[in-house]
Amino acid sequence: MAGVDYLADERNKAEFDVNEMKIVWAGSRHAFELSDRISRLVASDPAFRKDNRPMLSRKELFKNTLRKTAHAWKRINELRLTEEEANKLRFYVDEPAFADLHWGMFVPAIKGQGTDEQHQKWLPLAYKMQIIGCYAQTELGHGSNVQGLETTATFDPQTDEFIIHSPTLTSSKWWPGGLGKVSTHAVVYARLITDGKDHGVHGFIVQLRSLDDHSPLPGIIVGDIGMKFGNGAYNTMDNGVLRFDHVRIPRNQMLMRVSQVTREGKYKQSNVPRQLVYGTMVYVRQVIVSDASYALSRAVCIATRYSCVRRQFGSQNGGAETQVIDYKTQQNRLFPLLASAYAFRFVSEWLKWLYTDVMQRLQANDFSTLPEAHACTAGLKSLTTSATADGIEECRKLCGGHGYLCSSGLPELFAVYVPACTYEGDNTVLLLQVARFLMKTVSQLGSGKKPVGTISYMEQAEHLMKCRCEVQRAEDWLKPSVILEVFEARATRMSVACAQNLSKFANPEEGFSELLADLVEAAIAHCQLIVVSKFIEKLRQDIPGKGVKQVLGMLCNIYALHILHKNLGDFVSTGCITSKQASLANEQLRSLYSQVRPNAVALVDSFNYTDHFLGSVLGRYDGNVYPNLYEEAWKDPLNDSVVPDGYHEYIRPILKQQLRTARL
Numbered sequence: 001m002a003g004v005d006y007l008a009d010e011r012n013k014a015e016f017d018v019n020e021m022k023i024v025w026a027g028s029r030h031a032f033e034l035s036d037r038i039s040r041l042v043a044s045d046p047a048f049r050k051d052n053r054p055m056l057s058r059k060e061l062f063k064n065t066l067r068k069t070a071h072a073w074k075r076i077n078e079l080r081l082t083e084e085e086a087n088k089l090r091f092y093v094d095e096p097a098f099a100d101l102h103w104g105m106f107v108p109a110i111k112g113q114g115t116d117e118q119h120q121k122w123l124p125l126a127y128k129m130q131i132i133g134c135y136a137q138t139e140l141g142h143g144s145n146v147q148g149l150e151t152t153a154t155f156d157p158q159t160d161e162f163i164i165h166s167p168t169l170t171s172s173k174w175w176p177g178g179l180g181k182v183s184t185h186a187v188v189y190a191r192l193i194t195d196g197k198d199h200g201v202h203g204f205i206v207q208l209r210s211l212d213d214h215s216p217l218p219g220i221i222v223g224d225i226g227m228k229f230g231n232g233a234y235n236t237m238d239n240g241v242l243r244f245d246h247v248r249i250p251r252n253q254m255l256m257r258v259s260q261v262t263r264e265g266k267y268k269q270s271n272v273p274r275q276l277v278y279g280t281m282v283y284v285r286q287v288i289v290s291d292a293s294y295a296l297s298r299a300v301c302i303a304t305r306y307s308c309v310r311r312q313f314g315s316q317n318g319g320a321e322t323q324v325i326d327y328k329t330q331q332n333r334l335f336p337l338l339a340s341a342y343a344f345r346f347v348s349e350w351l352k353w354l355y356t357d358v359m360q361r362l363q364a365n366d367f368s369t370l371p372e373a374h375a376c377t378a379g380l381k382s383l384t385t386s387a388t389a390d391g392i393e394e395c396r397k398l399c400g401g402h403g404y405l406c407s408s409g410l411p412e413l414f415a416v417y418v419p420a421c422t423y424e425g426d427n428t429v430l431l432l433q434v435a436r437f438l439m440k441t442v443s444q445l446g447s448g449k450k451p452v453g454t455i456s457y458m459e460q461a462e463h464l465m466k467c468r469c470e471v472q473r474a475e476d477w478l479k480p481s482v483i484l485e486v487f488e489a490r491a492t493r494m495s496v497a498c499a500q501n502l503s504k505f506a507n508p509e510e511g512f513s514e515l516l517a518d519l520v521e522a523a524i525a526h527c528q529l530i531v532v533s534k535f536i537e538k539l540r541q542d543i544p545g546k547g548v549k550q551v552l553g554m555l556c557n558i559y560a561l562h563i564l565h566k567n568l569g570d571f572v573s574t575g576c577i578t579s580k581q582a583s584l585a586n587e588q589l590r591s592l593y594s595q596v597r598p599n600a601v602a603l604v605d606s607f608n609y610t611d612h613f614l615g616s617v618l619g620r621y622d623g624n625v626y627p628n629l630y631e632e633a634w635k636d637p638l639n640d641s642v643v644p645d646g647y648h649e650y651i652r653p654i655l656k657q658q659l660r661t662a663r664l
């Protein structure tokens with residue numbers, strides 16, 4: 001029945017103003033209106049259809065992506081979209097493509113590491129897509145260890161050129177998105193060698209393919225690295241392999257903001273930290289945190305709506321069965337994910353602010369906040385992508401058997417999302433960067449150097465090492481000051497314990513290696529504290545709209561108490577809380593689930609996702625799941641004929657043979 005809203009009752013239960021919540025989720029009224037307009041534009045354009053993706057072969061899939069990307073670019077130009085609008089359009093098209101890397105990494109790498117002159121030359125070409133670029137850093141033999149890259153860029157003073165070379169098989173560039181079949185150019189990371197001296201890894205703009213016929217330039221071998229996890233999914237992207245055989249580029253194609261090579265071949269470093277060479281990664285990690293909130297919210301939206309539609313058991317006198325969302329087990333799995341989606345949204349807003357602030361400081365040669373920005377982007381990228389990948393899979397299970405169908409949208413979402421735990425820095429490797437930052441901070445306590453920003457809580461280390469949680473009743477867990485102190489105490493105690501254990505080793509690096517697992521846990525505790533504290537900070541702001549702040553308060557408490565519940569070992573073993581207080585936290589959590597329950601559908605409606613973007617029969621806005629699921633099944637190519645291809649070759653002979661055997 002078209003037009004019936006099967007979730008209307010759920011929507012009527014909401015205790016807050018959904019329209020105001022949509023604005024909170026989007027970040028501002030402007031952001032909401034823009035996002036709403038662009039999502040509808042994409043959803044109404046048949047060229048952006050995506051429901052056939054799992055059925056396509058790799059070649060068809062890739063060509064389809066090329067077609068969509070070209071169409072998107074056409075629309076962006078026809079409609080004269082701003083950069084913000086164009087980014088949203090690509091987001092709602094929802095198909096990983098070479099353009100993500102062009103806009104997301106190639107352009108930012110040139111902007112961040114290029115000189116003014118290089119900006120003038122390359123950015124206009126890139127902005128008009130007259131060249132298409134990728135970010136070629138990872139190699140077959142090294143990804144995490146950037147300092148271990150092998151590709152060389154050797155300066156030739158005779159010709160004023162660099163010679164880019166892949167000396168070994170393991171030095172082949174391997175993974176860059178957009179490289180395999182599309183990019184005309186790349187920012188290539190290679191060891192800079194002048195006068196026989198190795199100056200470490202630097203970025204170079206290298207042309208890979210002819211701008212006339214797209215063939216690889218002399219000395220370049222380039223191709224796609226092959227099928228990846230899942231059908232459809234990330235296979236729309238041409239992750240590539242690239243080898244150089246003494247390819248020459250002009251000297252002015254080394255990105256020279258951080259360091260320069262003169263005409264004479266002299267290596268000079270600007271008065272900026274060498275880590276700025278890694279600046280594009282910091283930028284993208286911050287974007288990835290924001291994307292985590294979108295990916296998780298999408299899965300949660302599907303699982304929440306479907307959990308209201310789906311009924312199992314509990315029928316009384318022939319009445320309706322129980323909606324599965326009313327089972328406390330379902331709530332205990334789903335509502336923390338709903339809360340996490342909101343928590344990640346708010347922490348990513350803050351991270352974007354932090355990143356912008358660091359960039360402004362860099363312009364003024366103030367590098368003081370760079371280490372914190374690195375630790376926060378690395379740690380939050382790791383925390384949010386791991387939680388999101390696990391959360392999407394949990395949402396699939398929350399949808400029972402139907403969640404396993406591609407038409408649920410969840411298998412593809414998981415397959416597309418899960419590499420986020422690896423790309424832009426393996427999540428464990430990134431947490432170890434946070435751990436280094438924490439150990440450095442602890443070692444400086446009492447030295448007069450004040451910990452600032454997200455680590456400023458360590459200034460109270462003396463208090464946090466011995467404080468006792470004051471919770472006596474379940475409601476005490478609703479006090480933000482109580483939650484903050486407990487999370488700060490846990491993070492401090494775990495870091496200090498690691499530092500104390502490290503100090504027992506004569507060689508600190510050996511100690512670090514031995515304690516890696518504990519260090520990762522301390523880093524997670526610190527990152528979880530950041531997420532909790534930014535949620536609490538958000539709630540201190542003026543948030544208009546009936547009931548909006550109240551329901552966000554519930555989500556904030558669910559996020560914090562669920563983390564506490566899942567990590568009780570940490571909280572109890574460090575003496576931050578007692579086991580009695582742990583059970584009071586659990587009691588409060590159950591009560592919060594009951595409070596959130598009537599608001600669940602409205603909370604996912606607040607994401608304002610179109611059915612096109614969700615791409616899920618189970619998550620449809622109108623909740624009309626069964627007829628559509630039924631109809632969807634018949635669209636499968638296997639159902640094109642009643643008797644399948646292969647019947648005569650393979651099924652019939654078996655059946656006949658069985659008949660003969662039966663007669664014997």
Ligand SMILES: CC/C=C\C/C=C\C/C=C\CCCC(=O)SCCNC(=O)CCNC(=O)[C@H](O)C(C)(C)COP(=O)(O)OP(=O)(O)OC[C@H]1O[C@@H](n2cnc3c(N)ncnc32)[C@H](O)[C@@H]1OP(=O)(O)O
Nearest residue numbers: 100104137143144145146147275278284287374423424425
């Ligand atoms: C708009 C849309 C955007 C994009 C589209 C989104 C998604 C597209 C999909 C996929 C894109 C994926 C792209 C990629 O994967 S690109 C490749 C990414 N590769 C990595 O992330 C590699 C990870 N490894 C590293 O980053 C580094 O090797 C390292 C682990 C950080 C170690 O570096 P190293 O030089 O050896 O440093 P250390 O000796 O450990 O530290 C020295 C010193 O430097 C500090 N440091 C390290 N990194 C940074 C940084 N980025 N910024 C600032 N400072 C940094 C470190 O803390 C240490 O400081 P000390 O004070 O302790 O000396």
Ligand SMILES: Cc1cc2nc3c(=O)[nH]c(=O)nc-3n(C[C@H](O)[C@H](O)[C@H](O)COP(=O)(O)OP(=O)(O)OC[C@H]3O[C@@H](n4cnc5c(N)ncnc54)[C@H](O)[C@@H]3O)c2cc1C
Nearest residue numbers: 135136137138142143144175176177419422423424425428
């Ligand atoms: C879909 C996708 C897209 C990508 N796009 C790009 C791109 O556009 N451009 C680009 O340059 N690269 C890209 N990459 C590469 C990506 O950045 C790397 O794969 C990533 O940085 C991880 O590095 P690795 O593969 O070397 O992992 P490895 O470092 O080999 O990790 C293997 C295991 O070793 C562990 N490990 C490694 N080092 C340590 C350590 N020091 N301590 C403890 N444990 C450790 C890791 O935790 C992991 O479990 C992409 C990758 C994927 C999957």
